[in-house]
Amino acid sequence: MAISQKIEKFLANASFIRKMFEEGEQLRKIHGSDKVYDFTLGNPVNEPPKIFKEELKKLALEPVPGMHRYMSNAGYMETRQAVAQLLAEQSGLDFNEKHVVMTCGAGGALNVVLKTLLDPGDEVIILNPFFVEYKFYIDNHGGVFKEVATKEDFTLDLNAIDQAISEKTKAIILNSPNNPTGVIYSAQSLDSLEQVLSKKRKQYGHDTFVISDEPYAKIVYDGNQVPSIFKHITNSIAVTSHSKDLALPGERIGYLAINPLIDNIDLLIDGLIFCNRTLGFVNAPALMQRLVTHLQRESVDIEEYKEKRDLLYNHLTALGFEMVKPQGAFYLFPKNPIGDDMKFLETAKKFNILLVPGGGFGCPGYFRLAYCIDKQTIINSLPAFESLARELGM
Numbered sequence: 001m002a003i004s005q006k007i008e009k010f011l012a013n014a015s016f017i018r019k020m021f022e023e024g025e026q027l028r029k030i031h032g033s034d035k036v037y038d039f040t041l042g043n044p045v046n047e048p049p050k051i052f053k054e055e056l057k058k059l060a061l062e063p064v065p066g067m068h069r070y071m072s073n074a075g076y077m078e079t080r081q082a083v084a085q086l087l088a089e090q091s092g093l094d095f096n097e098k099h100v101v102m103t104c105g106a107g108g109a110l111n112v113v114l115k116t117l118l119d120p121g122d123e124v125i126i127l128n129p130f131f132v133e134y135k136f137y138i139d140n141h142g143g144v145f146k147e148v149a150t151k152e153d154f155t156l157d158l159n160a161i162d163q164a165i166s167e168k169t170k171a172i173i174l175n176s177p178n179n180p181t182g183v184i185y186s187a188q189s190l191d192s193l194e195q196v197l198s199k200k201r202k203q204y205g206h207d208t209f210v211i212s213d214e215p216y217a218k219i220v221y222d223g224n225q226v227p228s229i230f231k232h233i234t235n236s237i238a239v240t241s242h243s244k245d246l247a248l249p250g251e252r253i254g255y256l257a258i259n260p261l262i263d264n265i266d267l268l269i270d271g272l273i274f275c276n277r278t279l280g281f282v283n284a285p286a287l288m289q290r291l292v293t294h295l296q297r298e299s300v301d302i303e304e305y306k307e308k309r310d311l312l313y314n315h316l317t318a319l320g321f322e323m324v325k326p327q328g329a330f331y332l333f334p335k336n337p338i339g340d341d342m343k344f345l346e347t348a349k350k351f352n353i354l355l356v357p358g359g360g361f362g363c364p365g366y367f368r369l370a371y372c373i374d375k376q377t378i379i380n381s382l383p384a385f386e387s388l389a390r391e392l393g394m
Ligand code: PLP
Pocket: 042, 104, 105, 106, 107, 108, 131, 175, 179, 213, 215, 240, 241, 242, 243, 249, 254
């Protein structure tokens, strides 16, 4: 069968994820699912907050006439107003509904933004380690990705970013709290980035946008806060979703929001709404828009995630694994003590531990554990990590 050569090549490179999934299924058949410790997927096992179900029930019992029709491609006015109100409070800026477009998740929002901004050959900077889909999303719209390293502690390396921005750089994607490291970029580092961008604007005579991918913004620990990107970067567009904060990844509901201070803003808004339509999304799911209108200040139980983080982080560091303590999101990204990604993956599998090697995030020599799984599975996995550490001579 003839498919595009490009997609065939992408499939070959991405096949290890599928292979891992199949091997996981195989292990579950042999050992039983309670004895396989699958940390591979960022697909939360927790249920949405109770209030989500109450709102859902209300809508089912008292349906609003026309609630399943198309609406404006940007989404319902009242949903966008609810989002804008929260953003105005967080940023102190003059947000209103026109600055918000409801989307099919953060993934949908990223594609809409990239489609709107990129001409063929434009560069987009992504920071190592990065969410693996960024490369494909950038390619979808004719862009070229440029990988830039972060510092040893995964914070922003402003010199490296400064050097990487060229005349062709249209955007930088930031992801904070970060998947896979859990790092939050500080307000100070965002201010420094703004200075770099302003210097480049003078040098090249055009703007570089910051696309801030924030689906984990409400999942933060130890009193940390995620600085509002809009307070620090003028040419900023946030993309986010309720996949993680309300545990609704299958419902494909999110939004993009643009900084009210961006120049020539009406053209940008028109472009974004047009691309939401012409990429085939048409609009974000109607039912979900109605539901999340009233849930902008809600989230899943963050304490539950913190408990899971602490369980795993404390155990692994005691065994000698090195890692940055995550400030948010629900991933750990420890150093792989033997270096070789595939060898480490195979060794962990001997103890029924399934993980994602760092190479998948552009960072070989590390591995990612997604701890959005059952607490009991994490507890059951602890002796397996002890056996793994012993096997590795730690
Ligand atoms: N960005 C990051 C960093 C993610 O981790 C994910 C999902 O795991 C997404 C975007 C896509 O999320 P959504 O389900 O909202 O499309």
